[in-house]
Amino acid sequence: MSHLTPDNLTRAKKLIELYPERRSALIPLCHLVQEQDGWLTEEAMDDIAGLVGVTTAEVRGTASFYDMLHTEPVGRYLVAVCTNIACLLGGATELLEHAEASLGVRSGGTTADGLFTLEEAECLADCDRTVCVQVNHRYVGGQTAESFDALVADLRAGRLDTTVPPHGTLVRVERRVGLEADRAVVAEQRAAAKSARAAREAAVAGSGGSGSG
Amino acid sequence: MATTDAPKIVTSRLGYDDSHTMARYLATGGYEGLRKALGMHPEAVAAEVDAASLLGRGGAGFPAGRKWSMLRPNDVTYLVVNGDESEPATFKDHLLIERDPHQLVEGTIIAAYALQVNQAFIYLRGEFAFGLERLQQAVNEAYEHGAIGKDIFGSGFSVDLVVHPGAGAYICGEETALLESLEGKRGWPRIKPPYFPAAIGLYGEPTVVNNVETLSNLPWIVLNGGAAFAALGAGRSTGTRLFALSGHVARPGVYETEMVKTTFRDLIYDPAYGGGVRDGNDLKAFIPGGASAPWFGPDKVDLPLGQDEVGEAGSMLGSGSVVVMDATTCMVRAAWRITKFFARESCGQCTPCREGSGWLERILQRIELGAGREQDLDLLLDVSDNISPGLAWPPAQTTICVLGPSIPSSIFSGIRLFRDEFLLHVKEGACPYA
Numbered sequence: 183m184s185h186l187t188p189d190n191l192t193r194a195k196k197l198i199e200l201y202p203e204r205r206s207a208l209i210p211l212c213h214l215v216q217e218q219d220g221w222l223t224e225e226a227m228d229d230i231a232g233l234v235g236v237t238t239a240e241v242r243g244t245a246s247f248y249d250m251l252h253t254e255p256v257g258r259y260l261v262a263v264c265t266n267i268a269c270l271l272g273g274a275t276e277l278l279e280h281a282e283a284s285l286g287v288r289s290g291g292t293t294a295d296g297l298f299t300l301e302e303a304e305c306l307a308d309c310d311r312t313v314c315v316q317v318n319h320r321y322v323g324g325q326t327a328e329s330f331d332a333l334v335a336d337l338r339a340g341r342l343d344t345t346v347p348p349h350g351t352l353v354r355v356e357r358r359v360g361l362e363a364d365r366a367v368v369a370e371q372r373a374a375a376k377s378a379r380a381a382r383e384a385a386v387a388g389s390g391g392s393g394s395g
Numbered sequence: 396m397a398t399t400d401a402p403k404i405v406t407s408r409l410g411y412d413d414s415h416t417m418a419r420y421l422a423t424g425g426y427e428g429l430r431k432a433l434g435m436h437p438e439a440v441a442a443e444v445d446a447a448s449l450l451g452r453g454g455a456g457f458p459a460g461r462k463w464s465m466l467r468p469n470d471v472t473y474l475v476v477n478g479d480e481s482e483p484a485t486f487k488d489h490l491l492i493e494r495d496p497h498q499l500v501e502g503t504i505i506a507a508y509a510l511q512v513n514q515a516f517i518y519l520r521g522e523f524a525f526g527l528e529r530l531q532q533a534v535n536e537a538y539e540h541g542a543i544g545k546d547i548f549g550s551g552f553s554v555d556l557v558v559h560p561g562a563g564a565y566i567c568g569e570e571t572a573l574l575e576s577l578e579g580k581r582g583w584p585r586i587k588p589p590y591f592p593a594a595i596g597l598y599g600e601p602t603v604v605n606n607v608e609t610l611s612n613l614p615w616i617v618l619n620g621g622a623a624f625a626a627l628g629a630g631r632s633t634g635t636r637l638f639a640l641s642g643h644v645a646r647p648g649v650y651e652t653e654m655v656k657t658t659f660r661d662l663i664y665d666p667a668y669g670g671g672v673r674d675g676n677d678l679k680a681f682i683p684g685g686a687s688a689p690w691f692g693p694d695k696v697d698l699p700l701g702q703d704e705v706g707e708a709g710s711m712l713g714s715g716s717v718v719v720m721d722a723t724t725c726m727v728r729a730a731w732r733i734t735k736f737f738a739r740e741s742c743g744q745c746t747p748c749r750e751g752s753g754w755l756e757r758i759l760q761r762i763e764l765g766a767g768r769e770q771d772l773d774l775l776l777d778v779s780d781n782i783s784p785g786l787a788w789p790p791a792q793t794t795i796c797v798l799g800p801s802i803p804s805s806i807f808s809g810i811r812l813f814r815d816e817f818l819l820h821v822k823e824g825a826c827p828y829a
């Protein structure tokens with residue numbers, strides 16, 4: 183019994199079909215699971231492992247490497263305050279301190295009501311609007327202490343729900359088509375490239391230790 | 396004058412509010428470059444890119460045409476677009492992705508045709524949620540328009556394009572780490588050689604990896620010819636380029652300028668670009684090419700925006716991001732923050748990078764917080780030298796990838812330029828700017 187809903191299981195299978203090797207869908211499937219559950223549960227990682235043909239430990243090993251993949255629950259709104267060089271010059275240290283005081287959590291923490299997780303972020307590539315803040319990976323413009331409190335109030339009241347979906351929903355635009363290039367032709371070209379490479383490698387073999395060829 | 400009459404090559408549509416739509420794209424010459432390319436021999440398309448002498452816009456500045464020519468015709472299996480823009484203070488690819496996604500799609504399909512690949516991926520930084528949506532929308536529309544997929548514009552050429560989201564890791568901008576990530580693994584850079592994925596790339600197959608801005612130039616190059624592109628700029632730095640200007644400047648933003656013909660002074664002070672240091676303050680220092688680049692003092696402000704010119708002066712144009720620091724900036728805090736970034740983003744494979752970045756961060760922290768010792772300056776340089784012997788630029792490397800040798804940049808250049816300020820922190824037992 184899959185932990186994924188039937189709809190999401192269908193989406194997962196469509197994602198896998200986009201890749202020449204199914205393991206490539208591992209990260210997209212992690213995003214899909216986070217869209218469903220908000221974070222990566224053990225059961226979901228089991229599912230992903232089965233779908234892409236690796237062990238659950240490999241899914242966890244990959245997921246734990248990436249900042250955006252969460253193996254613990256996070257708040258409905260993930261508030262990321264950039265403090266890297268451009269934002270530092272724009273007052274990011276002070277803004278992060280303000281955000282911690284305002285939300286009542288330290289960086290990395292989640293509010294008791296489960297609404298907000300505050301994160302000190304690395305450069306989010308919006309450096310002409312400092313201090314750069316993202317909520318659920320959506321830019322919310324350059325922030326000051328005053329605007330930050332207004333932002334939090336808006337989020338609490340659900341006034342930004344059209345622009346800022348709940349945590350986990352990364353992309354709201356789905357791919358509409360599968361792969362179109364003729365699979366047989368693709369396979370033929372790949373086989374040709376592979377054998378051309380093998381021929382070249384065979385031509386330079388023999389100079390190593392084994393001396394074969 | 397600072398502004399030249401060079402055309403806007405990659406930012407021509409950004410004045411329109413609807414620059415991201417198919418309607419605007421088609422109304423402004425969109426997909427004409429691809430139509431023209433499909434009527435040419437693939438090698439003739441590659442020859443135009445070669446003639447343009449287009450240097451890769453990702454950070455390393457390797458000639459795009461040469462990257463392609465390392466592959467025999469029909470030998471490339473995959474094209475991967477590097478849209479993992481994460482170098483601190485770099486925000487130009489993000490602009491192209493959100494505001495002109497069709498231009499990126501068209502450039503990608505032109506490259507795919509020149510290389511005769513039938514599957515391409517755009518690896519986009521995971522934090523670019525809005526960009527992922529804009530790009531997926533553009534890809535959907537381009538499929539419907541017949542610009543991607545089977546038998547593109549009736550040419551007989553077919554290629555699929557898949558938008559792939561990353562999940563937050565700076566190291567995935569390194570092309571072999573990006574390929575590992577695209578294979579569903581941790582973003583661990585691969586041992587070199589082979590130096591280029593052209594030899595062993597995605598799933599071990601020959602792969603070309605190009606940056607977003609690099610490929611966004613292709614529709615213009617195909618339509619106007621490589622020679623027209625090469626006529627802009629000077630020396631090895633041809634064409635125009637996007638410069639992301641941030642920090643203590645009146646008008647931060649992304650500016651497309653003709654390479655070499657414009658200087659850092661123009662970029663920072665000209666009213667058409669940065670409009671001067673904020674509040675009329677004095678310029679204290681600037682970073683010429685992203686957080687990995689050694690800092691420059693005001694004496695270097697008249698250097699032209701050219702790859703070799705900046706390289707010869709001891710730093711790099713890198714990702715084209717210029718960070719302005721005015722007289723109010725604490726250089727210890729700036730170096731500490733950059734070092735903290737590298738410590739956090741080190742993938743952990745190589746000891747000098749993994750251990751060195753953490754040690755350097757803690758030493759800088761104690762200097763900034765007033766607990767530093769005079770000998771800490773030598774200690775910083777010694778640890779830095781263990782990561783990148785000689786502390787020169789371009790840097791010597793003790794690690795699998797260039798993240799390691801990027802760590803000492805802000806430290807050694809900061810101490811060389813502002814030794815007294817580092818020492819003042821130690822003597823006063825506090826940050827003089829706090």
